[in-house]
Structures are given as structure tokens and as C-alpha cells.
Amino acid sequence: MFKKSFAATAMIFALATPALAQQDLHAALTAAMGEAIEDARYVDVTTKYGMPAPDLSDPTLVNSEDYPYPEVMPGTLLAHVLDTHKLSLGWIPVGAPWAIPGENPSQPIGFSVDYFDIIQEKLNAHYNTDIDLEWVSFTESAGNNDMYLWLSTSDDVDCTAEDRVVDGCYDVIGGAYAINERRSGLTDITPSYYPFNMAAIRTNVPLPEGVAPIRNADDIRAAMADPTINIAIAGLPETGEDSILTAFNIAMGSTFTHIDRTPGSNVLEYAQNSEDAHFVLGSNVRMASTRMKYPEFCIKCELFENFSAFRGIGFATALID
Structure with missing residues (x-):
């Protein structure tokens, strides 16, 4: 394992990838999420973790109608994933109920993991392939807002570009990612697959x-x-x-x-x-x-939801623009 270090020039290099090249994997992921959230098994996943199934008519949630699959273009991160048959997913081991260590500490369990199994199936069916999921644990003590630094780009699919040395590398942050203003300026986040708000409980x-x-x-x-x-x-x-x-x-x-x-x-x-x-x-x-x-x-105890509302829970890819 190498110590993570980023020079300013490396960050500019990583984030200056052509928009189309970065966007294809993001678009394919979003399309598969739209199909997965409308699959009956999604409700089973919410029930398994004690969470009420959301109203799928909520305009903030992903859907299959508004998010089509992209064509596969050479040189894109999507093409790399399909050619290698591997999609790397970053996760942080403190993200209950989304992703937490299982019996094998390197293999997470949780809501996002179960949901991503359905996404994997949808991606495989659409592109007629067999993509394996590889979960990569993020352990940097600086905090999970630095996870985006480990995201691969079309110009740097394995995070080995000059001066870009990290402890891990992944294509998607596959655990939950709360959509907030700070993070939306650091990474490209998908539409939500679960609503998120702060609630208050009466004592x-x-x-x-x-x-x-x-x-x-x-x-x-x-x-x-x-x-x-x-x-x-x-x-x-x-x-x-x-x-x-x-x-x-x-x-x-x-x-x-x-x-x-x-x-x-x-x-x-x-x-x-x-x-x-x-x-x-x-x-x-x-x-x-x-x-x-x-x-x-x-x-x-009485529960009051929507004390403070957020945009929801999604997944993240490298910044497009």
C-alpha cells in the first residue's frame, strides 16, 4: 500500500478529462439504477433494512424513463469496465445501514450492496456481458469527503498517472453518498435512489x-x-x-x-x-x-420527519466537468 499524495497538477489532469469520456459510465450506472429501483426486489431490500419503500413518483428519485443507457464509445471509462468485465466500487466501513463489514471484512453487506446486486444484473443484461463487482474499502483517516480523490477517470483508469498515487482506486463510490453542496462540487453524483432527511424524535x-x-x-x-x-x-x-x-x-x-x-x-x-x-x-x-x-x-416516542431535508442518497463517479 502506498501513501496517498496528490499534486495540484495531478488533480487538474484528473479532472480535465473530456466530458463525454467521463459521462458514459455515470450515464450507464444511472440507467441501471432506474431499472433497479423499479424492480420488485428493491422493495424487498428496503424492507430488509427496516426502511419504508419510497414513493417512486418522487421527482428527486432516479427512474428508467428519463435516464437511457449510452452507447459504448472507445476510450471511455465505460468501455474499460466492459472490456475488463470489472466494476470497482469504493465504500467506507462505517456507513450503516448502507455498507458495513461482513463476515469477510473486505466484503461489505448492507442496503447499497444488495441494491448494487440488482444494478449489476441490469448492466449485464443491457450490455450483454458479465461484469464482476470489486469492493474497495476506503480507510483514509482524513474523512470520507476525500473518497472522490480515489475515483478513476477515463484518462487514468487505475489511478497510476504521474504524481497520482493512492491506497486504492475505484470507478464508483458504491456505498451511500449523501448529496450535498460540498460534495457536488467535488464529484459527479447520480440522482437519488433513496430520500434522505433529518428527523427529530420527541423524548x-x-x-x-x-x-x-x-x-x-x-x-x-x-x-x-x-x-x-x-x-x-x-x-x-x-x-x-x-x-x-x-x-x-x-x-x-x-x-x-x-x-x-x-x-x-x-x-x-x-x-x-x-x-x-x-x-x-x-x-x-x-x-x-x-x-x-x-x-x-x-x-x-413521536417521530417528526423532514426537520431538515436533503437531496437524497446516490452514488458517485469522477467529476465530469
């Missing part, structure tokens, strides 16, 4: 005097903005939960109390046992998968 701590009835996430945010109430909300440090609460606190002028949830804690157990937080944040996916695994916690 057993009595609400302060003067709080109006809480019927939805809008009511929670209204109570947060009222300086006479001092609602307390917990989020996991160094995650999106923490970032969202910090941003709200700045925007609202510190009108509510931001509590750090215990690192590594079960979100439902924490909510059940909290003595100071009125609400606890967690993604809709985390809430659903935790509920399936630990049904005994916070049984009567």
Missing part, C-alpha cells in the same frame, strides 16, 4: 411552559426560534446532526440549547433515557434502521 422530558402544540417539524423550529422557551435538542458530534444544529443556532441567535449526544450511542435509547433534551436528531434512515434493530427503545 420523555416535559416541554417548557408556553410551548404551542408540536404537530410537525415546522412547530419544532418555531419553538427553537423563541428565546423565551429554550428548547433543548441533541445531535451527534462531528456529524450532519451537529452541523445542522450549529447552523440553526447561529441563524436564530442562540435561542435554543444544543446538546451533544453521547458518541456511539443508540439514538432511540438516548432519546428514551435523556434527562435534558426535548428532541434528538437523527436521519430518517438511522431512525428506521435503529427501530428495526432495537424495537424495545422509545416505543411511544
Whole structure:
């Protein structure tokens, strides 16, 4: 294994690949995702991980009608994948429920893995081939926003270009990839295959005097903005939960109390046992998968979805433009 190092010139080289060459694999992946999400087995996958099946009419989700397969052009990353019969998928071992280590630590299990099995089948059927999936674990301690640096390009299919030395190389980030503004500027992300939002769960701590009835996430945010109430909300440090609460606190002028949830804690157990937080944040996916695994916690706790909404969960390829 080599230590990852990127010179500025190498980054320019990698990201300056002609758009068509980069786009073909991205387009083929998206087309296969559209067919896979409409396959009846997709609902089986969501059920397996305790997540409700999404409404496929949601315009933010991928579909087969709007995303056709591209023709295979020589010299493209798609042509390389089809010629070698291998598609390399990057994943990070902390991405539950999307991709986590299985009995063989190098082979992940999870929602994205099961979904990608259907995608693999659709790609093979359309291009009349037999593509093998190779999962490559990303272990760089700098964080998963650096995963895009390991993505192959049409000009550098195995990440061996001069001054571009990495610990691993893959064609697609095949674990979940939350679509956000920062990442969309670093990598080209597919349409969503699962909706993603931040939810808030009500704890057993009595609400302060003067709080109006809480019927939805809008009511929670209204109570947060009222300086006479001092609602307390917990989020996991160094995650999106923490970032969202910090941003709200700045925007609202510190009108509510931001509590750090215990690192590594079960979100439902924490909510059940909290003595100071009125609400606890967690993604809709985390809430659903935790509920399936630990049904005994916070049984009567009320869940409010769409506290903060995102564009969804997708996969990533190297930046096109």
C-alpha cells in the first residue's frame, strides 16, 4: 500500500478529462439504477433494512424513463469496465445501514450492496456481458469527503498517472453518498435512489411552559426560534446532526440549547433515557434502521420527519466537468 499524495497538477489532469469520456459510465450506472429501483426486489431490500419503500413518483428519485443507457464509445471509462468485465466500487466501513463489514471484512453487506446486486444484473443484461463487482474499502483517516480523490477517470483508469498515487482506486463510490453542496462540487453524483432527511424524535422530558402544540417539524423550529422557551435538542458530534444544529443556532441567535449526544450511542435509547433534551436528531434512515434493530427503545416516542431535508442518497463517479 502506498501513501496517498496528490499534486495540484495531478488533480487538474484528473479532472480535465473530456466530458463525454467521463459521462458514459455515470450515464450507464444511472440507467441501471432506474431499472433497479423499479424492480420488485428493491422493495424487498428496503424492507430488509427496516426502511419504508419510497414513493417512486418522487421527482428527486432516479427512474428508467428519463435516464437511457449510452452507447459504448472507445476510450471511455465505460468501455474499460466492459472490456475488463470489472466494476470497482469504493465504500467506507462505517456507513450503516448502507455498507458495513461482513463476515469477510473486505466484503461489505448492507442496503447499497444488495441494491448494487440488482444494478449489476441490469448492466449485464443491457450490455450483454458479465461484469464482476470489486469492493474497495476506503480507510483514509482524513474523512470520507476525500473518497472522490480515489475515483478513476477515463484518462487514468487505475489511478497510476504521474504524481497520482493512492491506497486504492475505484470507478464508483458504491456505498451511500449523501448529496450535498460540498460534495457536488467535488464529484459527479447520480440522482437519488433513496430520500434522505433529518428527523427529530420527541423524548420523555416535559416541554417548557408556553410551548404551542408540536404537530410537525415546522412547530419544532418555531419553538427553537423563541428565546423565551429554550428548547433543548441533541445531535451527534462531528456529524450532519451537529452541523445542522450549529447552523440553526447561529441563524436564530442562540435561542435554543444544543446538546451533544453521547458518541456511539443508540439514538432511540438516548432519546428514551435523556434527562435534558426535548428532541434528538437523527436521519430518517438511522431512525428506521435503529427501530428495526432495537424495537424495545422509545416505543411511544413521536417521530417528526423532514426537520431538515436533503437531496437524497446516490452514488458517485469522477467529476465530469
